[in-house]
Amino acid sequence: xxxxxxxxxxxxxxxxxxxxxxxxxxxxxxxxxxxxLIAPDAKSVQVDVKGRTGEENDGKPFDMVRGKDGKWTYTSxxxxxxxxxxxxxxxxxxxxxxxxxxxxxxxxxxxxxxxPDPNLDCYLPRNVPRGEVSIRPYFSKITQSWRDAYIYTPxxxxxxxKKSYPVLYLQHGSGENQTSWSVQGxxxxxxxxxxxxxxxxxxxxVMDQGYAYRPDAKLDENGRRENNFEELLxxxxxxxxxxxxxxxxxxxNRAVAGLSMGGGQALRIALTNLDTFxxxxxxxxxxxxxxxxxxxxxxxxxxxxxxxxxxxxxxxGYQRNVEAHELLTASGVKHEFYAxxxxxxxxxxxxxxxVFAPKLFRx
Amino acid sequence: xxxxxxxxxxxxxxxxxxxxxxxxxxxxxxxxxxxxLIAPDAKSVQVDVKGRTGEENDGKPFDMVRGKDGKWTYTSxxxxxxxxxxxxxxxxxxxxxxxxxxxxxxxxxxxxxxxPDPNLDCYLPRNVPRGEVSIRPYFSKITQSWRDAYIYTPxxxxxxxKKSYPVLYLQHGSGENQTSWSVQGxxxxxxxxxxxxxxxxxxxxVMDQGYAYRPDAKLDENGRRENNFEELLxxxxxxxxxxxxxxxxxxxNRAVAGLSMGGGQALRIALTNLDTFxxxxxxxxxxxxxxxxxxxxxxxxxxxxxxxxxxxxxxxGYQRNVEAHELLTASGVKHEFYAxxxxxxxxxxxxxxxVFAPKLFRx
Numbered sequence: 001x002x003x004x005x006x007x008x009x010x011x012x013x014x015x016x017x018x019x020x021x022x023x024x025x026x027x028x029x030x031x032x033x034x035x036x037l038i039a040p041d042a043k044s045v046q047v048d049v050k051g052r053t054g055e056e057n058d059g060k061p062f063d064m065v066r067g068k069d070g071k072w073t074y075t076s077x078x079x080x081x082x083x084x085x086x087x088x089x090x091x092x093x094x095x096x097x098x099x100x101x102x103x104x105x106x107x108x109x110x111x112x113x114x115x116p117d118p119n120l121d122c123y124l125p126r127n128v129p130r131g132e133v134s135i136r137p138y139f140s141k142i143t144q145s146w147r148d149a150y151i152y153t154p155x156x157x158x159x160x161x162k163k164s165y166p167v168l169y170l171q172h173g174s175g176e177n178q179t180s181w182s183v184q185g186x187x188x189x190x191x192x193x194x195x196x197x198x199x200x201x202x203x204x205x206v207m208d209q210g211y212a213y214r215p216d217a218k219l220d221e222n223g224r225r226e227n228n229f230e231e232l233l234x235x236x237x238x239x240x241x242x243x244x245x246x247x248x249x250x251x252x253n254r255a256v257a258g259l260s261m262g263g264g265q266a267l268r269i270a271l272t273n274l275d276t277f278x279x280x281x282x283x284x285x286x287x288x289x290x291x292x293x294x295x296x297x298x299x300x301x302x303x304x305x306x307x308x309x310x311x312x313x314x315x316x317g318y319q320r321n322v323e324a325h326e327l328l329t330a331s332g333v334k335h336e337f338y339a340x341x342x343x344x345x346x347x348x349x350x351x352x353x354x355v356f357a358p359k360l361f362r363x
Numbered sequence: 364x365x366x367x368x369x370x371x372x373x374x375x376x377x378x379x380x381x382x383x384x385x386x387x388x389x390x391x392x393x394x395x396x397x398x399x400l401i402a403p404d405a406k407s408v409q410v411d412v413k414g415r416t417g418e419e420n421d422g423k424p425f426d427m428v429r430g431k432d433g434k435w436t437y438t439s440x441x442x443x444x445x446x447x448x449x450x451x452x453x454x455x456x457x458x459x460x461x462x463x464x465x466x467x468x469x470x471x472x473x474x475x476x477x478x479p480d481p482n483l484d485c486y487l488p489r490n491v492p493r494g495e496v497s498i499r500p501y502f503s504k505i506t507q508s509w510r511d512a513y514i515y516t517p518x519x520x521x522x523x524x525k526k527s528y529p530v531l532y533l534q535h536g537s538g539e540n541q542t543s544w545s546v547q548g549x550x551x552x553x554x555x556x557x558x559x560x561x562x563x564x565x566x567x568x569v570m571d572q573g574y575a576y577r578p579d580a581k582l583d584e585n586g587r588r589e590n591n592f593e594e595l596l597x598x599x600x601x602x603x604x605x606x607x608x609x610x611x612x613x614x615x616n617r618a619v620a621g622l623s624m625g626g627g628q629a630l631r632i633a634l635t636n637l638d639t640f641x642x643x644x645x646x647x648x649x650x651x652x653x654x655x656x657x658x659x660x661x662x663x664x665x666x667x668x669x670x671x672x673x674x675x676x677x678x679x680g681y682q683r684n685v686e687a688h689e690l691l692t693a694s695g696v697k698h699e700f701y702a703x704x705x706x707x708x709x710x711x712x713x714x715x716x717x718v719f720a721p722k723l724f725r726x
Contacts, residue, residue: 041455043406090453092404098459098472109461109472125509127502132514134497137551139490146488151495158607161524188500244521 024100025086025113031078033113035086037097040070042090047074049113050085050106051345054078061089081117082347083184085110103184107175112184117347122354123186128196129155133182138240142232144215147208149237150178151245152187154195154202164246166253166361167204168279169233169269170353171262178209184346190353200357204247208237210262230269234276252305255360257281259349268293274303279360281308283352284344286320290327297332306359307335310352312342387463388449388476394441396476398449400460403433405453410437412476413448413469414708417441424452444480445710446547448473466547470538475547480710485717486549491559492518496545501603505595507578510571512600513541514608515550517558517565527609529616529724530567531642532596532632533716534625541572547709553716563720567610571600573625593632597639615668618723620644622712631656637666642723645672646715647707649683653690660695669722670698673715675705 023036032054035047048061054077055062064072085105088095096102102109131154140147154165170187172180181187187205194200212232217225233256242249254277258266263285270280271293287293294300300307307328311321318339325337338355342348389397395417398410411424417440418425427435448468451458459465465472494517503510517528533550535543544550550568557563575595580588596619605612617640621629626648633643634656650656657663663670670691674684681702688700701718705711 037456039454039456041406043404043454090456090458091402091406093400093402093453093458094461095453095456095458096461096465096472098457098465102459102461102465102472109459109465125500125502130500132497132499134495134516135545135551136495137488137493139488153497158609182498188498246521 027113027115028075031081031115032076033079033115034073034075035064035088036071036073037064037088038069038071039090042070042072044089044091045072046089048087048089048094049076049079050110051082052080052343053084054080061087064088079113079115080343080345080347081115081119082345082350084113084115084345086113087111104177104179105175105184120347120351120354122193123189123350124193125189126193126196128192130192131155131157131188131195133188136240136244138236140212140232140236142214142228142236143212147212148178149240150182150207151241152182152191152205152207153245154204155192156202157204157246161246163202164248165202165204166255167206167241167245167247168357168360169206169208169237169254169256169266171210171256171258171265172207173258173260173262177211178207181205181207185350185353187353190350191357194354194357201361203357203361204241204245206237206241208233210258210265230265230272233265233269234273238276251276251278251303252363253278253361255279255281255306257283257308257353257356258285259283259352260285260344270304271295271300274300278304279306279308280304281306281352281356282310283349283356284311284315284317284321286317286324290324291331294328294331294333301332301334304334305363307333308338308356308359309335310338310340310348310355312344312348313339314342315344315348317344390476390478391438394444394478395439396442396447396478397436397438398427398451399434399436400427400451401432401434402453405433405435407452407454408435409452411450411452411457412439412442413473414445415443415706416447417443424450427451442476442478443706443708443710444478444482445708445713447476447478447708449476450474467540467542468538468547483710483714483717485556486552486713487556488552489556489559491555493555494518494520494551494558496551499603499607501599503575503595503599505577505591505599506575510575511541512603513545513570514604515545515554515568515570516608517567518555519565520567520609524609526565527611528565528567529618530569530604530608530610531720531723532569532571532600532617532619532629534573534619534621534628535570536621536623536625540574541570544568544570548712548716550716553713554720557717557720564724566720566724567604567608569600569604571596573621573628593628593635596628596632597636601639614639614641614666615726616641616724618642618644618669620646620671620716620719621648622646622715623648623707633667633670634658634663637663641667642669643667643671644669644715644719646712646719647674647678647680647684649680649687653687654694657691657694657696664695664697667697668726670696671701671719671722672698673701673703673711673718675707675711676702677705678707678711680707 046061064074263282409424427437626645
């Protein structure tokens with residue numbers, strides 16, 4: 001337990017403009033972006049921009065053009081507002097530009113660029129009372145390793161000592177991790193702003209890594225290890241949080257939500273632990289066996305104060321979300337389905353959190 | 364104030380073995396390390412290992428050797444125990460391997476490798492009560508930007524609500540930032556272990572970025588902007604901490620320390636703010652105008668409960684530290700000088716913190 005090797009090593013980094021030796025991507029007023037990279041000895045340099053790029057590139061990286069002094073440049077078409085992961089390739093090798101900010105996504109550290117959104121500002125920092133995000137180490141019996149939970153505590157938590165709070169357990173998507181909601185999701189800004197505007201009640205937001213493997217994990221038919229995260233959240237994370245923070249440790253004061261893969265996890269966790277959770281949010285996600293999970297509709301309706309689903313109408317999973325919504329409606333499951341313009345990207349999840357959080361812990 | 368562009372963007376990342384598509388460096392029992400990188404189309408791949416490498420390379424990167432399938436490898440000589448930053452070069456372009464952990468150092472994100480140390484284990488995680496490191500945003504009037512302070516709170520802080528704590532303000536070195544002490548320094552592990560062993564009193568440790576520039580900062584003769592960090596710590600960070608945390612807001616309960624560049628900052632901050640601080644630690648650092656800073660020796664000795672300097676005997680600055688120690692002795696300044704085997708690397712600073720912290724807040 002005391003070897004650094006067994007630690008799920010975290011690296012927390014600030015990249016400030018003080019230190020940039022390469023140029024940051026230049027975002028133009030129309031949302032197009034000029035990427036630059038100085039590599040005089042490279043034969044080819046590319047940039048791989050994720051999300052909708054406004055060009056038909058079939059997801060392939062764009063070739064950058066070599067200028068004098070070995071500076072390679074590429075200017076994109078206007079990108080969708082919000083957050084876009086990007087990578088460079090140097091002679092075919094996928095790199096992170098370590099002089100610009102990095103975000104955990106695509107199962108590795110990736111660069112990212114932010115396109116201003118005229119229609120959404122909930123995630124921008126404002127001069128309101130600020131909460132904080134705490135990195136809390138705990139030892140998992142399931143994984144036999146140290147893990148870090150990221151825990152948002154609201155403004156006043158450190159000083160308002162008589163108050164206890166409800167908790168939202170909030171999960172990331174595939175290939176991301178416990179840092180993703182607070183870094184590229186700006187959960188701190190969103191919650192601080194909404195609490196300041198009295199749009200939502202002060203709460204803790206607990207973000208953990210949605211992958212948890214036993215050392216002797218079995219492999220499935222695809223060679224994948226069994227993921228015990230759902231068990232870990234209920235049997236290890238919740239007790240750890242309730243032992244260490246001033247929270248209301250009861251069903252009425254626990255919510256679980258997640259995006260994409262994490263939305264499916266949230267569905268399964270809530271619907272199989274109705275004595276533990278009263279609020280459920282599924283952001284751009286779903287579960288194949290939803291009707292099985294729903295089980296006894298009356299019991300479910302009595303237990304869940306909120307069953308909330310959301311999906312962008314341009315999300316590849318939108319139709320499946322509509323079908324799930326219809327299944328729930330046909331089954332008599334009280335729920336809300338929030339459809340909005342948007343793709344399977346962070347701008348949708350920031351928006352969804354800003355619509356979901358105000359509905360929590362109201363009774 | 365509400366643009367993401369003005370945010371000192373932080374990226375907090377976990378790289379777990381779950382996601383590695385490249386190999387992690389293999390540390391052998393003798394401390395040598397095999398680095399591997401798959402880049403079939405690269406003409407040349409190098410690895411640049413920082414710290415003492417056991418080879419005469421004058422600080423230049425080592426050439427890696429291309430094997431079949433485009434895998435490049437290099438096995439180092441035995442490295443010094445502790446933490447070594449490293450980079451790769453792909454056809455001359457310095458990269459971060461984004462599938463392995465990254466640490467902020469060398470003014471950018473760098474990879475790092477940890478060599479086990481038979482003589483120091485204070486920084487390894489143990490099954491003791493754990494504190495946490497909180498990321499606290501605040502708006503700086505000096506820099507006119509959002510900044511993040513990293514704040515260690517000890518075990519029990521969240522629950523032991525009647526207690527208030529002393530505070531150590533602890534600074535990183537040149538090219539590092541507010542994340543460095545908690546990530547590569549493992550300040551959380553060190554403090555948790557020492558508090559569990561009753562070697563030091565529970566305290567908060569506040570780590571901020573040691574660079575703070577006014578938007579209209581003047582340039583010095585070398586074209587460098589004036590750094591207002593020392594003013595910012597006293598006029599903005601301390602009030603922010605004391606407004607938001609349960610701390611004892613008086614001189615007796617404030618210490619300031621730092622490593623390398625941060626050691627010089629700590630010296631200047633403490634010696635010019637004797638009504639604010641009672642404890643001072645200078646780790647492998649120094650200040651050119653020390654005798655001026657010392658000023659009235661009697662006054663200094665009355666105000667400072669601890670004036671502590673430390674340096675590794677193999678540190679390039681060791682002789683300057685010995686001279687500073689002699690100057691202080693000759694001037695009648697009560698102080699301690701801790702010399703130990705070690706270089707200008709993190710292993711020395713982990714060690715120094717573990718010797719310094721037990722001396723704090725004892726009266």
